[in-house]
Amino acid sequence: MKVKLIVTVLGFFLSGGAFGQQKREALSLPEALLLAGTSGERTSSQNEKVKAFQIVNLTGDSLILGYIPLPEKGNERIALISPVDKQEYLEACVGENLNSFFASKGVQGILIVHDVGVGYTSSGIFARIKGVLYESQAATNSYTQTKEVDYLSTENGSNIKNATALLSSSIVAAVTSSATGVVTKEIAKGISVEELLKREKEKYxxxxxxxxxxxxxxxxxxxxxxxxxxxxxxxxxxxxxxxxxxxxxxxxxxxxxxxxxxxxxxxxxxxxxxxxxxxxxxxxxxxxxxxxxxxxxxxxxxxxxxxxxxxxxxxxxxxxxxxxxxxxxxxxxxxxxxxxxxxxxxxxxxxxxxxx
Known part of the structure; x- marks a missing residue:
């Protein structure tokens, strides 16, 4: 058995199974980044603008958004990647929509993203966002957890070129929909940004x-x-x-x-x-x-x-x-x-x- 195992593993490595580089395909830029220029660079006035909503990417990866099969089929998959850093991409996906939403309520919102995915279904495409939403009264640093987010949306008859738009609408819908579940005393207690980031980073x-x-x-x-x-x-x-x-x-x-x-x-x-x-x-x-x-x-x-x-x-x-x-x-x-x-x-x- 040892001989067969060595031969099997050696054949796998020689065939390129372990060293072949995965193909990548960048999704389209969100509208907000298109307006800012294809490089995604913001002007100084945009960067200095106080935001009522922000996203923090804790997925552990700065680019990967999902996977799709090669057109010619086979074992390999194409990695769908963000055209810019994932955190910047996700924030740009929601544009000013969520900034306006939280500003109108007089609060600041932070969405901690633990997972994000896009890809094909048997009839179209899907987008999924998973994380935790925290809110604080404007100009304060006392955040409480208001909801857990695990939102899935699909679009039948669509292709991956529309994934950015679907993900954009998914994030907005997930954040603005009514909270469900019971908020415990522990997560209802106000904590600082630094504390909430530490809590969420330690979760997994x-x-x-x-x-x-x-x-x-x-x-x-x-x-x-x-x-x-x-x-x-x-x-x-x-x-x-x-x-x-x-x-x-x-x-x-x-x-x-x-x-x-x-x-x-x-x-x-x-x-x-x-x-x-x-x-x-x-x-x-x-x-x-x-x-x-x-x-x-x-x-x-x-x-x-x-x-x-x-x-x-x-x-x-x-x-x-x-x-x-x-x-x-x-x-x-x-x-x-x-x-x-x-x-x-x-x-x-x-x-x-x-x-x-």
Missing amino acids: TFISKGVFPTGIYLSYDDFKKGKPSFDHFYLRTDTSHKTVEINSFTIEDSTLVPTQNVWAIASANELYLYQDGMLRAVEAYGNNLVFSKYLDPEVRKNNGVFWRGTVGSRFEEWNAQNPFDERYVLGLNNYRNKGVNAEATKVNGDTGTPEL
Whole structure:
């Protein structure tokens, strides 16, 4: 098995699977930046203008907005990027709309963005914004959390050229819609900008630190705590269906026990989400868990070494030995009960569920 693993991995690297650079496509500039000039540079008067609303990008990446397939299909994906720094792009997307909205209320608003995504659905395009909104009375530095934002919008029959416009309207709708849920005393207490930024930056350190102890995680809560439910596991591979069964055992009692409702497993700091009998490589990318398939091979950290040696090496078909082959794409059907069908590209940082 060791010889086969070495040959498989070596063939993967020589074929360019690990070193091929991902293609990128910049989305269109928001109208506000077009008016300021194609470079996106602001005049000094614009920069000095006091804003009633601002966006802070805590996604952990300054450019990536989403992924789309190559026109000629295949395993690779095109990375959709911001034409300028992501934070500047997102603020420009809402133009003066949200500045005017908050100024009219006599408050200052800050949207902390933890995740943003755009891409194709089976019938059009989608835009998604996830974060937390804070507000403070004008000219003060005492902010309270007013709502959590996780907003999805779609546009049937549209293409990715319209993604900027859809994302713009999504942010405005997400921020201006009525708040839902209960605001606890802790988040209702006024804090400074510095304190709220510290709070939000620390929220997903269990992801961003990129440390995944080996074992079986039965729940996302276990993963958040960094404590596997079982430290040892054994995989049974069904070569005909290309699926695996996860069995747990202890050193004291080596009896294998099929383990139900597994969220993920980790080995040698490689993390794999377990869905429909398949293990899909995921990794920390900033504050998000992203399916490794979608990342540029030049920066990808989880190249599926564990998977190839324990699962892929058992398959006869060459393509089946590649954890990033199309057969392992995770499709989301009727996503959020909104009739949206699309590819999952990441994991929701709050719930641990596959996400657009």
